[in-house]
Amino acid sequence: MEFLRKLFCRDTRATATEDREGPQPTFTRPRMDVGWITDPGRVRDHNEDSALVITAGHDTHQAHPPFGLLVLADGMGGHRAGEVASSMAARVAAHHITHQSYLPSLLGPERDARHPALTEVLIDAVQAANQMVSEEVPGSGTTLTCALVLGTQAYIAHVGDSRAYAITEEGIEQITHDHSVVDRLVDTGQLTPEEAAVHPQKNVLYRAIGQSGALEVDTHVRKFDEGDYLLLCSDGLWGLVSEATVVDLIRGEDSLQEACRRMVAAANDAGGSDNITAVLWRSPLG
Numbered sequence: 001m002e003f004l005r006k007l008f009c010r011d012t013r014a015t016a017t018e019d020r021e022g023p024q025p026t027f028t029r030p031r032m033d034v035g036w037i038t039d040p041g042r043v044r045d046h047n048e049d050s051a052l053v054i055t056a057g058h059d060t061h062q063a064h065p066p067f068g069l070l071v072l073a074d075g076m077g078g079h080r081a082g083e084v085a086s087s088m089a090a091r092v093a094a095h096h097i098t099h100q101s102y103l104p105s106l107l108g109p110e111r112d113a114r115h116p117a118l119t120e121v122l123i124d125a126v127q128a129a130n131q132m133v134s135e136e137v138p139g140s141g142t143t144l145t146c147a148l149v150l151g152t153q154a155y156i157a158h159v160g161d162s163r164a165y166a167i168t169e170e171g172i173e174q175i176t177h178d179h180s181v182v183d184r185l186v187d188t189g190q191l192t193p194e195e196a197a198v199h200p201q202k203n204v205l206y207r208a209i210g211q212s213g214a215l216e217v218d219t220h221v222r223k224f225d226e227g228d229y230l231l232l233c234s235d236g237l238w239g240l241v242s243e244a245t246v247v248d249l250i251r252g253e254d255s256l257q258e259a260c261r262r263m264v265a266a267a268n269d270a271g272g273s274d275n276i277t278a279v280l281w282r283s284p285l286g
Contacts, residue, residue, distance in 0.1 A: 032057070032068040032149070035256030036279040039264045041236055042272030048075030048142075049234050049277040050086040052094050056102065065151030067102050069094055070279045074162050074234040076141035076208060085140035089129040089209045093146050096125035101148060119219045122146055122157035126209070126217045130159075133210040141210035145176065145232050152283045154230055156220040160208050162277075163238050166222060167229035167250055172243045175220050179207035203235065224283035231281075233263075236274035240267045256280045 032055035040047040052071040073090045075082025100121045126144055133140060143160025156164050161178040177183070181204045185191040196202060207216065224230065229250055237246075245266060253259040260278045267276045 032066045033256060033282040033284070034068060034070065034280065035258070035260045036070075036277075037257070037260040037264050038277040039268070039272075039275065041275050042268050044275060046083060047275045048082040048086055049073070049236070049275040050075070050083070050090045050142075051277050051279055052090045053279060054094060054098065066149075066284065068147075068149035068281060069097055069102075070147040070149065070230075070232055070281060072143075072145045072162050072232040072234060072277055072279055073209070074143040074160065074236075074275065074277070076143070076205065076210075081137050081140045082142060085133045085137045085142040085210055088136065089133055089142050089144045092129040092132045093125040093144060096128050097121060097146065097148060100124070118148060118150075118155045119157075119221065122148060122155055122219060123217045126157050126159060127215055130209045130211065130215045134212050137210070141205070141208045143205070143234070144209045147230060147232060147281070149230070149281060152224045152226075154220075154222045154224065154281075156222065158218045158220070159215065160205055161203070162232065162234050164220070165229075165231040165233070165243075165246070166224070167231060167247055168225065169228075172247050175222060177218060179218075180205050202239075226283055227285055228283045229280060230283075232277075232279040234275060234277040236272075236276035237263055237267050237278055239274065240270040240272075240276075250280065256282060
């Protein structure tokens, strides 16, 4: 993991050295615009959420677009070692995705073309995380939401009730679907969204990482316009802060890191009854 952190998170500004003929041109590679934060909240004494972010700048020589991998996992409350499960799931998924998508592309487009479609890579990564957690931390569980961003396009894989949102000029849109019991009851017309929001079983999942047997993984592919946002968040944020407030907080800050900090502060001001994690990406400007 330290190798990947050094490889992908290093400063991507490349400046030519001066020689006897005078200064050489400076080439700037656009960087992925990402902010993230995770917080235990005000009630729990430890954090079962895990966030993992890997970015790499644009490679003009190989024509590679900016690369970003955003991973969020929320260990299931009431299960043994939820924090271990979330950390393991995030790391296993990130390892699989980078090795099957980004690293092969460093060797050139011919090598990259022989690898499977990105949605298949994401599904395999989530299933690998599920198998590892079920074997190594039996009895635990976690959500898992992964977003692989290439340029202005995001490939998303999802299990559980952490969420991915798109924030555009039109407003906010929930991309993922919650795999919770109450959400299924809403889908079948047995509960209203308002009733689901206060239902005592609103956090009970019917699909999560750590379950035995086959696991169905939801996938989404989304193209983002210039300046649009992608937000990954745990239920410690979306369960306490309204979508309208989230939009205002994001649009009110130029810094994505400060926007994440303000979202966490808003959730804590609302009680902070759960762990809170937000990962925010902005589609390149200009």
